[in-house]
Amino acid sequence: MGPRTRWLTAAAAVIMTAAVAVQTTAASAESNGGVRVMPLGDSITEGTQVPGGYRIGLWQRVTANGYRVDFVGSQFNGPSSLGDHDHEGHPGWRIDQIDANIVGWLRTFTPHTVLLHIGTNDVLQNFNLNTAPNRLSALIDHITNTAPTAEVFVAQITPLANATQDSAARNFNSTIPGIVQSKVNAGKRVHLVDMHSALTTADLIDGIHPTAGGYDKMAATWYSALRSVAGSIGDPGNPSPSASPTGIDVNAWYVLLNRNSGKALDVCAVSTADGACVQQWTRTNGTNQQFRFVDSGGGYYRLRARHSSKVLDVYNWSTADGAAIVQWSDHNGANQQFRLAQSSGGYLRLINRNSGKAVEVQGASTADGGRVVQYADWGGTNQQWQLVRVA
DSSP states (O other): OOHHHHHHHHHHHHHHHHHHHTTOOOOOOOOOSSEEEEEEESHHHHTTTSTTTHHHHHHHHHHHTTOOEEEOSSEEOOOTTSSOOEEEEOTTOOHHHHHTTHHHHHHHHOOSEEEEEOOHHHHHTTOSGGGHHHHHHHHHHHHHHHSTTSEEEEEEOOOOSSHHHHHHHHHHHHHHHHHHHHHHHTTOOEEEEEOTTTOOGGGBSSSSSBOHHHHHHHHHHHHHHHHTSTTSSOBTTBSOTTTSTTOOOTTSOEEEEETTTOOEEEEGGGOOSTTOBEEEEOOOOOGGGOEEEEEEETTEEEEEETTTOOEEEEGGGOOSTTOBEEEEOOOOOGGGOEEEEEOGGGOEEEEETTTOOEEEEGGGOOSTTOBEEEEOOOOOGGGOEEEEEOO
C-alpha cells in the first residue's frame, strides 16, 4: 500500500467515525476539585491511535508541577497514567458539528479554560474550506458569549502528511491569528496556540494523527500556553483561583456591597419564606444582609442567608436575562450555585452555574429596593460586589 493509499484510508476512517461518535454513552465523570479545563475538538483531542492523546502528557505536566485541574466533558477515555479521562473530543467532527453542541456542553460542564483544536476534518472532507474561518470565528463567539469569563485557547491545527491537504491546513491556519486578535480587541479572553509548528509529519502515525511522541509535543505546547496566562490552570497548590479569589472563609459571614450603589444584598422584609425577593438596601448589618459561602464543590458556592438559613436561588431554574434572584430552601441545585469571578479593584462577580449569567442590580439602580436579578455577564459595576467580612 503506497503512502497516498495509506493516507486516504486513514482519512476515510476519521470521516467515518463521525457517525459513531454521536452514539456515545454518558461519561463516568471524574473530578478532583481543580480548575475545570475542557479539551475540545475531534479525534486528535480524543486520542485516536494513542488513547488519551495529548491529555496524558498535559495531565502529567500539570500534576508534576503542583497544579490541580479537572478535565471536563461528556467523553471518557485513556490509560491509567491519565488521572482524569473526561474530555470533549469527537472523532470525525468538523467545526459546525462542534458548534451545534457547544452551548449545551458549556452549560453542563462550566469550564474555566477551553482548549480548542478543530478544523482538521473540514480539511480532510474538503468541507467549504473558504468559509471555515467564518465557522471557527462563530464557534469562538458562541464559546465566549456562553462562558464570558473562560480562558479560550485556540490552536492552529497540526500538520497533515498529504501535501495538498497540509497546504489547505496551512491556509486555514493562516487565518486564525487574525480571528483570535479580533476577539482580543473585543475584550474577550482568547489566546492563540501555534500547534502546527510544534509537530512535523514525522510525528504522525497515519499521516493524520500524532504518534505518542507527537501527542506529547502537543501536551508541551498546551502546557506552555496555559502557563503564559495567569489563572488558566490556577496556581501550584491552589486548585481553583476563580473559586476563592479573595480567600473566602466558609465559616465566616459576609455583607455583599454593590459597586455601583454601595448598597447591600438584602433579603426583602427580613423574610424567611421560600421565594422571598432579594434586593439591595442601605447597609444595616442585619442578619438578612449577612451570607455564608457554602462549598458546593468544583469551585462553586451556595450563599446562605444568616436570618433564614436559606440560599440564594435563580427562580424556577431560569436561564433568562432578568430572572429574579430569590431565597429558597437549600437543595444544592445548579441554580443555587455560584462561582466568584474577578473584576477590577478587588470586586467580584457572582456567576450562576445553571445559566452562566451574573448576579446584578437591575438597571444599575441605586435606590433602596432595587431588584437583584441575573443577566448576561458583561462586567458592569452593577454586577460587581465587594465582600465585607462581619462575623
